[in-house]
Amino acid sequence: MKLIELKGVRKRFKNDLVLDDVNLVIEEGDILGVIGYSGSGKTTLLNMISGFIEPSEGEVLYTSKITEEPININKKLHKVKELIGFAPQHSSFYPKLTVVENLLHFGQLYGLKRETTVNNIKALLQATNLHSHRNKLSEHLSGGMQKRLDISCSLVHKPKILILDEPIDDLDYKLQKEILYFLQQINQQGVTLVIASHHLNMLETICTKIAIIHDGTVKSHGLLEDVKKPFLKEHFSINLTLESDKEKILSMLSRFPAKKIIDQGNNIIVHPSDTIRSIGNILQIIEEEKLYLHDMDFRKPTLNEIFEAITQEEVKKKE
Amino acid sequence: MKSLWLLIKKNLKLLIRSKSSALIIFFAPLLIILILGLSYNTSAKYGLNIGVYSDSFTADVESFIESLQEQEFQIIKYEGSLQKCVDDIKLGVVHTCVNVPSNLKIEENQAKEITFYVDPSKVNLVWMIQETLQKKFNLKSQEISEDLASNILTKLIDAKTKVTQEKGKLASANDKSSSASSLTETAQKSLAALDLKWPTSNYDTNVTTIFKNNISTEIGKSKTDLAAALTALDESNLSSSEKSAIEDKIDDADDNLDKIVSLVNGTGVGSFDKVSDLIDSLQADLTVSTTKLSKASEAVSSASASLTSTTQSIKESISAIESVQVGLEGIKTNLESQKVTEAEVITSPLITKIERVGQANTYLNFMFPALLVLVIMFSSLLLGTTLVMMEKNSPAFFRNYFLPVQKATFIFATYLTNIIITLVQIFIILGVSLFFLKSSFLTMIPLALILLLSATVFTFLGMALGYIFKSEETGTLASISLGSFLLFLSGVILPLESVSQTLRKITFFNPFVLSEKIIREIFFFNSPFNAIIIDVLILVCYAFSLFLIILVLETVLQKHLVNHFMKHHHRKNRQKDKMKKNHA
Numbered sequence: 001m002k003l004i005e006l007k008g009v010r011k012r013f014k015n016d017l018v019l020d021d022v023n024l025v026i027e028e029g030d031i032l033g034v035i036g037y038s039g040s041g042k043t044t045l046l047n048m049i050s051g052f053i054e055p056s057e058g059e060v061l062y063t064s065k066i067t068e069e070p071i072n073i074n075k076k077l078h079k080v081k082e083l084i085g086f087a088p089q090h091s092s093f094y095p096k097l098t099v100v101e102n103l104l105h106f107g108q109l110y111g112l113k114r115e116t117t118v119n120n121i122k123a124l125l126q127a128t129n130l131h132s133h134r135n136k137l138s139e140h141l142s143g144g145m146q147k148r149l150d151i152s153c154s155l156v157h158k159p160k161i162l163i164l165d166e167p168i169d170d171l172d173y174k175l176q177k178e179i180l181y182f183l184q185q186i187n188q189q190g191v192t193l194v195i196a197s198h199h200l201n202m203l204e205t206i207c208t209k210i211a212i213i214h215d216g217t218v219k220s221h222g223l224l225e226d227v228k229k230p231f232l233k234e235h236f237s238i239n240l241t242l243e244s245d246k247e248k249i250l251s252m253l254s255r256f257p258a259k260k261i262i263d264q265g266n267n268i269i270v271h272p273s274d275t276i277r278s279i280g281n282i283l284q285i286i287e288e289e290k291l292y293l294h295d296m297d298f299r300k301p302t303l304n305e306i307f308e309a310i311t312q313e314e315v316k317k318k319e
Numbered sequence: 320m321k322s323l324w325l326l327i328k329k330n331l332k333l334l335i336r337s338k339s340s341a342l343i344i345f346f347a348p349l350l351i352i353l354i355l356g357l358s359y360n361t362s363a364k365y366g367l368n369i370g371v372y373s374d375s376f377t378a379d380v381e382s383f384i385e386s387l388q389e390q391e392f393q394i395i396k397y398e399g400s401l402q403k404c405v406d407d408i409k410l411g412v413v414h415t416c417v418n419v420p421s422n423l424k425i426e427e428n429q430a431k432e433i434t435f436y437v438d439p440s441k442v443n444l445v446w447m448i449q450e451t452l453q454k455k456f457n458l459k460s461q462e463i464s465e466d467l468a469s470n471i472l473t474k475l476i477d478a479k480t481k482v483t484q485e486k487g488k489l490a491s492a493n494d495k496s497s498s499a500s501s502l503t504e505t506a507q508k509s510l511a512a513l514d515l516k517w518p519t520s521n522y523d524t525n526v527t528t529i530f531k532n533n534i535s536t537e538i539g540k541s542k543t544d545l546a547a548a549l550t551a552l553d554e555s556n557l558s559s560s561e562k563s564a565i566e567d568k569i570d571d572a573d574d575n576l577d578k579i580v581s582l583v584n585g586t587g588v589g590s591f592d593k594v595s596d597l598i599d600s601l602q603a604d605l606t607v608s609t610t611k612l613s614k615a616s617e618a619v620s621s622a623s624a625s626l627t628s629t630t631q632s633i634k635e636s637i638s639a640i641e642s643v644q645v646g647l648e649g650i651k652t653n654l655e656s657q658k659v660t661e662a663e664v665i666t667s668p669l670i671t672k673i674e675r676v677g678q679a680n681t682y683l684n685f686m687f688p689a690l691l692v693l694v695i696m697f698s699s700l701l702l703g704t705t706l707v708m709m710e711k712n713s714p715a716f717f718r719n720y721f722l723p724v725q726k727a728t729f730i731f732a733t734y735l736t737n738i739i740i741t742l743v744q745i746f747i748i749l750g751v752s753l754f755f756l757k758s759s760f761l762t763m764i765p766l767a768l769i770l771l772l773s774a775t776v777f778t779f780l781g782m783a784l785g786y787i788f789k790s791e792e793t794g795t796l797a798s799i800s801l802g803s804f805l806l807f808l809s810g811v812i813l814p815l816e817s818v819s820q821t822l823r824k825i826t827f828f829n830p831f832v833l834s835e836k837i838i839r840e841i842f843f844f845n846s847p848f849n850a851i852i853i854d855v856l857i858l859v860c861y862a863f864s865l866f867l868i869i870l871v872l873e874t875v876l877q878k879h880l881v882n883h884f885m886k887h888h889h890r891k892n893r894q895k896d897k898m899k900k901n902h903a
Binding site for chain 2 (some may be wrong): 050052078081082084085086088090091092093094095096097101102105106108109110111137153154
């Protein structure tokens with residue numbers, strides 16, 4: 001079911017066009033990943049979805065079972081405020097309040113009864129592993145805990161949609177995984193997620209939909225598989241243990257009809273014309289030359305690769 | 320309501336958990352009151368050193384010095400040089416130097432000049448010295464002007480006496496003039512009453528001749544008739560005797576007629592001519608008399624005219640005298656209406672006797688209203704600014720935008736947080752005041768209410784500054800500056816009398832001045848509510864207007880502030896990244 005729809009949205013800051021003709025649909029239960037370089041307009045897009053920034057042109061419509069009729073967020077923000085949770089890039093809670101106090105404060109300000117808020121908080125504390133730190137002042141929490149608390153503050157009133165701006169930035173790998181796991185859990189409970197991040201590999205693991213923004217324009221959007229589809233050009237990677245073996249195989253590969261060979265350090269990515277034949281030939285060479293093959297991977301393109309491909313294409317177009 | 324309470328609770332927690340702000344909020348007012356209470360809880364005189372210079376320390380100067388010493392001022396005499404005295408002000412040995420003339424008596428029409436030298440850099444001290452010493456000089460000046468006024472009064476009283484005396488003489492002259500006037504009038508009337516006019520009828524003197532002729536004619540006829548009678552008698556048949564008797568009678572009658580004829584025509588004594596002569600003579604006399612009477616009549620007319628003129632002059636003279644009398648009477652009445660005849664009363668109609676209204680108080684009592692408002696003003700201004708700044712700069716500020724809470728609720732929450740803290744402060748201050756000032760507890764209730772109203776105005780002012788200024792430092796600086804400005808234009812530091820008329824009128828609307836005035840009236844004079852209602856209403860208007868301004872500011876600036884907040888955090892994040900890179 002359609003939850004948010006952006007129709008012909010444009011945003012100008014003075015004469016600077018930050019977003020141009022954005023048309024997006026976010027459906028209930030989606031995990032939409034918004035990716036783009038710094039300054040591409042990701043945060044502006046999120047701010048508009050949250051109703052914080054008004055578009056210069058176009059409209060952001062919100063539909064839900066509660067609102068029934070599509071509502072222009074900017075005109076009737078008060079009607080949908082309770083349905084939106086927003087976790088900005090940087091923590092947004094009171095450092096001098098404890099974890100529980102922060103959650104209680106925001107929960108009750110959303111008009112929830114104390115009991116309901118307390119139950120929500122309990123569930124959130126369990127899910128975020130903050131239960132043992134519930135009475136600590138927020139300023140004394142670690143970075144990861146603060147991020148979890150921040151997301152919890154956005155979730156305490158059980159919104160329909162949670163908008164997150166760089167939720168895993170500044171976090172170590174473990175914490176990143178923890179947060180993403182937590183977000184997946186939330187999504188499973190029926191919360192629609194909109195996540196802006198430049199950690200593409202991590203996003204790829206949880207997002208169901210992707211919107212790629214470049215220079216203020218949505219270059220591609222839709223289901224992750226649909227976004228990948230145009231880039232599904234079969235290729236494989238070879239990982240060799242020794243540098244001398246890598247040189248040998250690269251010289252051999254130059255004899256084969258390959259579209260593209262990318263040297264990525266230990267990895268060699270091959271975009272062949274005939275994949276099966278190429279793989280057979282390479283395996284034969286490795287055997288004959290007695291090379292040390294560490295790993296060979298035959299896979300689909302990553303989100304990172306797709307993003308790079310799209311942005312580079314744009315750069316080339318401009319040139 | 321629930322949101323309001325939640326926001327207030329949060330604000331209070333944040334304030335209390337910040338140790339420095341908790342210290343300022345609860346202990347600063349206590350400390351201020353304690354220090355000031357201990358410092359000014361005295362009624363000792365000002366410790367002023369006064370240098371007195373005079374050419375010669377005469378009795379006049381000494382008596383003046385004595386009056387200053389009565390006030391417990393330390394007097395230092397400078398006999399040699401005025402400059403030494405002035406130099407000592409610069410060194411701080413004396414606070415003022417007074418140049419007193421050796422003779423304070425005013426003998427000529429020129430005032431004696433008393434100069435006192437003060438150090439203008441010690442502004443407050445200058446006013447204190449001026450105020451205190453001015454009273455002393457006023458007393459001396461009063462003494463001198465009393466002498467002068469006494470002289471003037473004596474002369475006036477003399478004049479009054481003389482006027483009374485002269486007035487008597489004038490009355491006498493007036494009486495005499497009146498009498499003369501009335502006599503003249505009487506004479507004039509008598510003269511006017513004289514009829515000196517000669518009868519206008521003519522006296523025809525021919526009448527006597529005609530009369531004589533007629534008588535002669537008639538006598539002739541009678542004689543004829545008598546002759547005829549005799550003839551007739553002769554012819555009558557009467558006896559001769561009878562005839563003789565009748566003839567005798569007729570002859571007698573004829574004789575008598577002859578005698579009459581001789582009288583009428585004769586010139587002798589008893590003749591008609593004599594009568595005629597007499598009449599002529601009378602006629603001549605009458606003519607002479609007529610001439611004389613005519614002249615007399617003219618003289619009377621002339622005298623009458625002169626008398627009329629004299630009467631008029633006398634009347635005018637009387638009128639003038641009466642006018643003078645009325646004038647003198649007026650002067651006398653005027654002089655008598657001057658009930659105040661005491662020179663002392665005339666020179667000092669308003670006695671500058673200094674008496675304390677109410678009980679004798681310590682300086683703390685006098686300072687108390689200003690002190691209360693001062694503490695409330697600064698704490699409310701700073702708290703208002705701090706709370707808004709705290710919220711604006713708080714990481715949670717951004718999240719507040721998404722809360723379904725109205726702007727007015729946030730403003731009220733901030734305001735009520737401030738008011739709760741101010742209430743605590745008011746309790747502390749008034750509690751301590753009860754100990755130091757021994758005031759009635761009942762007085763403290765209206766005082767607390769007024770202080771709450773003042774706190775409301777100052778809180779809103781502080782909040783407005785919080786919204787206007789970007790950083791906490793500039794906001795705090797602005798609220799301190801505003802507080803200092805209001806304090807400076809309140810009369811606490813400099814008397815309001817020293818500022819220009821226009822500015823003085825404006826300062827009456829200074830919330831500090833209004834609050835202090837209301838508190839002073841309640842605290843010192845227990846004034847009823849209707850005496851302070853206008854000031855209270857002005858404060859209420861201030862509070863209401865400021866609330867509206869804040870609401871507008873909040874609405875206009877919110878997005879701007881959130882943008883600012885985002886930029887600020889973005890900048891912070893960049894700095895963090897840089898630091899990480901540098902570390903790496």
